[in-house]
Amino acid sequence: MTDAAVRPKKPATDKRTPAGGAPTAAHSAEEAHEARIRIPAVTDLLLGTWADTRREARQLIKDPAFWRIEGQPMAEHRERVLGQLRLLAENGGSRRAFPKEYGGLGDNGANLAGFMDLVLADPSLQIKSGVQWGLFGSAIHQLGTKKHHDMWLRDVISLDLPGAFAMTETGHGSDVAAIGTTATYDADAEEFVIHTPFRGAWKDYLGNAALHGRAATVFAQLITGGVNYGVHCFFVPLRDENGAFLPGVGGEDDGAKGGLNGIDNGRLHFDHVRIPRENLLNRYGDVAADGSYSSEIPSPGRRFFTMLGALVQGRVCLDGASTTATALALHIAVTYANQRRQFDSGSGTDEVVLLDYGKHQRRLLPRVAQVYAQFFANDELVRKFDGIFGGTNDTSEEREDLETLAAALKPLSTWNALDTIQECREACGGSGYLAENRLVGLHQDLDVYATFEGDNNVLLQLVGKRLLSDYAKQFRGADAAKLAKYAVGQTAGKVFHGAGLRQLGQAVADFGSPARSVELGLRDEQQHELLAGRVEQMISDIAGRMRPAAKASPVEAAAIFNANQSELIEAARAHGELLQWEAFSDAVNAVDDEGTTQVLTWLRDLFGLTLIEKHLAWHLINGRLSTQRAATVTRYIDRLCLRLRPHAQDLVDAFGFEPEHVRAPIASGAERARQDEAREYYAALAASGEAPVSEKKLRKK
């Protein structure tokens, strides 16, 4: 390879020249030359509430020992990542979430903030850390009680006790309540018997299970006295000091995966494995020595969801990690697009910088806007998480909100990571396909984020159900007149999209400059009303169509739900988009620098308009936008892209990545150096008088 893995990504220069060095081709949007963002201030804004912790984590992973080695064989990669976890523990990177009495810091928000950015070093490091401390450790911490903490937490933090989180089975992933593994209490021995009754009940896809796990937190149906009390979590030792399975425990290696091959995912099965009664992690449900069951939460359903909810941090962390990885991909692709040239510009001299192409702007700039929205939304999510798990705001309503928020945001950011990384890969052409430029590795590693820690479609369905139930609550206790009015309105399909909302986005008269009136009609408030109105109406429409389900048989009700499933998921996605848009707007409103506010407002508008364009048919069909105004949305986006183009490099520089985080040779300045060398060669050749004449020019003469 000609390019060193790390180099200054560009010469130090005046931040006001967008590409960092030579000015790019002229742009038509004159106003853009005036406003400029203050990059350090925007970096602070993006890093959010726990910026200090994120900087600390980013500083730590500047050590090459943490970096992924592209193309490293799986076996070596797994050992390397295990070593990185040790290094992380030694550097205090594993203790933040845990109680102080076990050497922790008791700082929940900082803990998540500190883990997210590990994705920059190697997503396998981020996820294996998540398995050890966010899932295995967290299960002991959140589902266990003091005796469990005393026994295991110190060794969890130090990695002296590496463990697996054994929830998913080959046969059941999303439907955790239906897992097949049993934990049957034997009162005579005061032991639980952990057992795998059939092949589908093998635990599967578990990090740390194939090689490194010494124990596991195993989810199983708790059976005592002939009653199944549902899924509970048990601490089960797996391997002896030499790494051999303990009696009754067996397993398999999951082998090569689409990515994350630094993690030893595997399968586990149990043949009547006996563990002490005390190994039940008993915070939410316990079995006495005589076999009697007790729980603070009488409802089995609520108890189950409370236990799962205690483990929500994985989703919060994936939302943040996906956002960071997406930002990295955009940093690479935008930097390259700002240096790479291809095809003559028509001027007959210079070739055109990729980012000056209209299509290339369309491919990258709306995605920059999207990832900004994600940063801001994730910070709100982490703050909410911290309020609950830090105890300052821990109510069941808050927990329910947190779970809904995480279930809405994680799908959007993990899917967007795949979409954006792929677009960045293609936008970098053949060089984007080389592992050294990191885009393909990021895509491969993040692929599974869309289906683990809650399958994205299943999570969105949960959000949709929550929205439906909120909607129904409006009518609970409502008087007959209100209900009747609702029913009538519903029949006419107008309850939410009547006079009020229907005119949105076109209330401003279309006179004068079409450009100005469009912008007036698609500003802040109108964007919000269009996005929010869509969620409300979709939910109202679905609720109306689902009303017959209340009186139907279970099978018929399931069929009615099924007919609306796809749209309910779409409504939940619309809700997530609205939340991201609101978070972006709140962040912009908090900025006090004029130039920064101006540019970020354009970027927020680009985000909002891109969402509206994506769902344009819906807005038209539902009378929210006139065809005339709808036709202008695309042109407005084009204009915003042109305005933002000179700020593109600033906006990705504001992610605050250093060369040790980026590492992609194509984003190192090597491309600019090659372009300069080629142009100098041709200039010198021309000056020498020895340049060959082109046949075309010869023919013209």
Add this chain to the structure above:
Amino acid sequence: MTDAAVRPKKPATDKRTPAGGAPTAAHSAEEAHEARIRIPAVTDLLLGTWADTRREARQLIKDPAFWRIEGQPMAEHRERVLGQLRLLAENGGSRRAFPKEYGGLGDNGANLAGFMDLVLADPSLQIKSGVQWGLFGSAIHQLGTKKHHDMWLRDVISLDLPGAFAMTETGHGSDVAAIGTTATYDADAEEFVIHTPFRGAWKDYLGNAALHGRAATVFAQLITGGVNYGVHCFFVPLRDENGAFLPGVGGEDDGAKGGLNGIDNGRLHFDHVRIPRENLLNRYGDVAADGSYSSEIPSPGRRFFTMLGALVQGRVCLDGASTTATALALHIAVTYANQRRQFDSGSGTDEVVLLDYGKHQRRLLPRVAQVYAQFFANDELVRKFDGIFGGTNDTSEEREDLETLAAALKPLSTWNALDTIQECREACGGSGYLAENRLVGLHQDLDVYATFEGDNNVLLQLVGKRLLSDYAKQFRGADAAKLAKYAVGQTAGKVFHGAGLRQLGQAVADFGSPARSVELGLRDEQQHELLAGRVEQMISDIAGRMRPAAKASPVEAAAIFNANQSELIEAARAHGELLQWEAFSDAVNAVDDEGTTQVLTWLRDLFGLTLIEKHLAWHLINGRLSTQRAATVTRYIDRLCLRLRPHAQDLVDAFGFEPEHVRAPIASGAERARQDEAREYYAALAASGEAPVSEKKLRKK
């Protein structure tokens, strides 16, 4: 691993039960139970004109020696694929395109058909074969003359002469005309001097360059007598018998890539490397001993495009290979979705088969329709290719049409491969992420298909320009009145979407059953008119907006083009979609079995309606569909999905893949076996009277 790599994918059964074994859950669309496709007939239809050759190729790769070993380290994978190429040559798989006097068969269509399906064994095998025989060999064959054929073709066919195709440079990919490598003629020595003047002019991303290539067909600027005659192709020896670079030749390994790691991609550079004058592949341009240049094609531009056009087969082959790979992914995901169960159905007994979920149908079935369209369109493309290169229909108009068709179809099928394989991966959850189930490997390998052999966006832009030029031809020689009428119409924005087309899709009165009238209004002809009308109007609109460019300066003209670039690419995509739809319709019309016709018509409708839904906002804004009718499109698609659901397995079985082609354990029947075992376990437990009571039921009592 518990699952053998190959097993009977399902028990032999009556084809009338869709999932092959136990019937799936009940479906509401009664009419679906009557029509059934004849699977073998549909397989014939899909395999197309060269079905025999495809069957021959598929038979050959049932030998495990051709299969990709998932997770194999790069160095071993590269050697394995080289061995597979030898095996292919030994079995006659490499000779079909070449002239009979060199041991070939002179059968161009069969050649492409035979290569496409190699993707089932390992995409690295398909692409490395393409490098050796489709690019390196084809350059000698198509751009060289008899002396070159005599010297090298036998060794090319036998793989005694492995070679690289050295066109792309680090600095220039899409813009081949601007490559930096020079071939300067030295009349005294009667030699060309091949030289790389700067780093950006290194040849890059070349298969066979890092290790195995003994020679290369090198594209360089031909300079003789002080004149640059543009890009020509030269045969340049690279390595000696021991694999060491010859004097003046150097290179690097491209290292690990996002996929296709069975191919040794690398870089090459030349330091004044001398080759005999005869090594110029001189079919379209030659240099005499005295250095004088001659060509049958006087225009340098036309000559350049003629040379590139001679190499169009790569795109044709990628279109077919992407289609086969996409079909494989759908075979795996649909088979799994037909066996896998998750979540209680509401009936309280069985869990629901994934493909019975509305959302899951929406995810997979429109993509089955899409790949059917691709099979049919690809067969037309190969027939056109065969007509030209087989000499039965070789005119310059036909060549131009072929290039446009290939440039329109290759982007659609390669992008769709990525989209569909990813959706299939996610639809299979965690098991979809395991390498053994092949979906992740297919995505990784096919990723680069979107940007090599012509970047997809650049290809579509070429198609768009062709459409614009066709559009302009309508007015060439037109009388003044016609032009004036056009100009007036254009100003009003109505030239193509006036009375005639505007009413399309809503001419049928909306009375009676809404369902029936929707279908009447969105049938065959209306779909065609909507799809074709969109292409026409988009091109007409863009042409109108670009008219000022004709009188503008080159820089201004470039800016005007740039402002329309994104939409021009979109118009080209619409054109490709229309071609696919037409190919699908032609294929359906040729079927004479009633059941098959019925089901394939539904599938074609699903394809057409999905395209219309995708661009629904456009149809609304442009007055092609009323909001009322537009609102019914989505519901019609839902209904088509429900109708096609019982045929899903038949439709993917008709791809004709055998277990040796599929190899994914999740599509082998293992999932069904696991489901059956689990259900039997619970049934036996219940029968024994020893099943634990659930706490929930206990509480209800």
